[in-house]
Amino acid sequence: MGEAANDTVRLLWGPPAKPTRGPKPALSLERIAAAGVEVADAEGLAAVSMQKVAGLLDFTKMSLYRYVPGKAELVALMVESAVDEPPAPADGADWREQLTAWAHHLAESFDRHPWLLDATVGPRVLGPRELSWLERVVAALDGHGLTGPERMDAAVLLAGHVREIAGQSRAAGPAGSPEAELLAALGTVVRQHADRFPAVAAAMADPNGRDQALHFGLERILDGLAALIARRTRHP
Amino acid sequence: MGEAANDTVRLLWGPPAKPTRGPKPALSLERIAAAGVEVADAEGLAAVSMQKVAGLLDFTKMSLYRYVPGKAELVALMVESAVDEPPAPADGADWREQLTAWAHHLAESFDRHPWLLDATVGPRVLGPRELSWLERVVAALDGHGLTGPERMDAAVLLAGHVREIAGQSRAAGPAGSPEAELLAALGTVVRQHADRFPAVAAAMADPNGRDQALHFGLERILDGLAALIARRTRHP
DNA sequence: ACAAACAGTGTCCGCCAGACACAGTTTCCA
DNA sequence: TGGAAACTGTGTCTGGCGGACACTGTTTGT
Known part of the structure; x- marks a missing residue:
């Protein structure tokens, strides 16, 4: 060992x-x-x-x-x-509401301690607190026709999205920071090469806030999970 | 500057x-x-x-x-x-097929060069090759009623999932590697504390392969995007 | 009383990123 | 044609890092 x-x-x-x-x-x-x-x-x-x-x-x-x-x-x-203790599931909340609250709380953790992004990459042993976050997600998805691996995959999917958005938000940084300069430099580059990257240049025309990005991906993931759950509960 | x-x-x-x-x-x-x-x-x-x-x-x-x-x-x-050049979109492929192929190619890139995971974290300037990957996704989603920020958010969502799965797969590692030992240690811990983490312990009973995890999240995301696109094209 | 176990320290090593001065080489221009 | 300028590669040095190890002093069980 x-x-x-x-x-x-x-x-x-x-x-x-x-x-x-x-x-x-x-x-x-x-x-x-x-x-x-x-x-x-x-x-x-x-x-x-x-x-x-x-x-x-x-x-x-x-x-x-x-x-x-x-x-x-x-x-x-x-x-x-x-890492905080994970939020207790609200009384009477369905799985979708539970996961939404969970994701927002996790995002707040990353916001309070941005270095958690760097500290939680790669293979490592999870501690009790971290594992209890995972437990909440898997438990929230219990009893909806998903297999064990599927519930774990869903948890990874959700956590991964929050992580990614937290990274994006850190990349924005406060005005005047080196991070903001990097972002500005990237914008300039894209605009200068708009002929080679027309779709990105067009999509970057008006940028999106972090909350928007978190919300967008979260809704897509939850919609996708809802579709799967609907299929499974229709044909049990 | x-x-x-x-x-x-x-x-x-x-x-x-x-x-x-x-x-x-x-x-x-x-x-x-x-x-x-x-x-x-x-x-x-x-x-x-x-x-x-x-x-x-x-x-x-x-x-x-x-x-x-x-x-x-x-x-x-x-x-x-x-980083390779992104795959050319197959002739006649719809957006969903294009994004599926894109995600699998990206996963292969991470598989060939696992250190890309470490090198592409945090705020940084994208190079031409990396940006052309982004371009493909955004272009594939053009013309389906999504706004610019939404297309960018979708790209981030997709790339984030592939990243996360690549990290998971690296955590598994070859048999006998230190990564595999970490994973085994975590499994032991969860089993020992199954009373505190019943949902995770149950879900971890039979583990899932990496391809399964990648496929699972990908299908959920694409289902979620499809639902949004359907709503947008129905009420334009 | 004494020895074992333990806490905190000082010194040392190898490795790292990077600053700087220097010698040798090539090219432009007076 | 002979500098002078510009450039390349090198050796040396600094400050910081993680960590091994030997050492002193303190506490406690026998």
Whole structure:
């Protein structure tokens, strides 16, 4: 079994190891994760280094290694610390209303902590909080004729859309930011080469807000799911 | 105007600068990008450093800076070099067939160069090849009653889904790989905590293949788009 | 009392991106 | 024809990164 995977699982899921001898630890996983989140919120995930996190706590960077095996595990803890509990399903809400609320709450999480986009790419072990988000979606789709894999695929589809839109929205950025300049540069390029990209140039004429884009894709996905559910419940 | 944005635009779109004096350059942007792609294909994007790329070409790392302002621009060139031309729309194919083929071709690109997932996150300037992929989708949706922003949103929705599935598929990895261990560890965790995550545990009982997941989300999205198009063309 | 276990630190290594000064080469122009 | 200018590739240096390791001091069970 892989060591890294085991370490991460123990940190995220395992019991808070209880040694007895030696001095009491002055730090805790919670404080370390919170400090990491603070750095990432302020300067982005790339700015999170052992030095900076330790400095924020008035410790040396090597002391952090007494609590965390490496930076990857620190980031995993930061994610679990930054992610909220998923919203409780409203009373009497059907699956569509539940998924809509879920998607908007998830989008707000990404909005509060944009670095979550960078921290949650690639293969990794999900923590309890993250997994409970997944649980909500799958549970909301229970009992509508979808198979297990289909429910998981639907959850991935939904989460993926929110992720993508969050990335787009981050790309816009505040006015005057480097992100906004990139977007402006891209617009200029498209306009200059409008002959080669007529459809994009035409479609980009009046840009869309983030909320519009999130809403548009969400409605398409939910319409598609509704069509499948209708077929399945008609022919059970 | 931002310097970085300008540099990238010039490299990706600008004319191949034509100086006259001094020694002829021994390298070219094409060779450098190709070397970078070679490293990324073999060891991932994280392994791409100026040292390694230059070493592969038997040059020192500093010589690369004569061609490329920095690593970010090198990665942008690598992306443009690795991305294929988008598939030509088949004769007589309707929008749904065109988008289906497009999505599968895009998925194959991500499959050939998994590091494209890491290289195409966040705000950045698109190159000509990448933009022509976008062009295909938007053009395929022309003339079906969708507004410009809606066509762009649909393209983002589609591309986002393919991206997400590509990430999932990479997370699976070959048997025995660290990625597979992570996935196995996650499965173990879910099974151990099945009481807290009953829906996920049940849905994960028999896992789904990547092709299934790609197909599932794609059909949902296309069904959703079809519903919108039907509404728009009925009430024009 | 003493040894084991543990916490925090300082030092070291290798790797990274990039700034800068330098030597060698080519070309334009006076 | 002889600079001078422009350009290429290189060596050196800095600051930062993740992490290994040895060390000191502290706490606790035997």
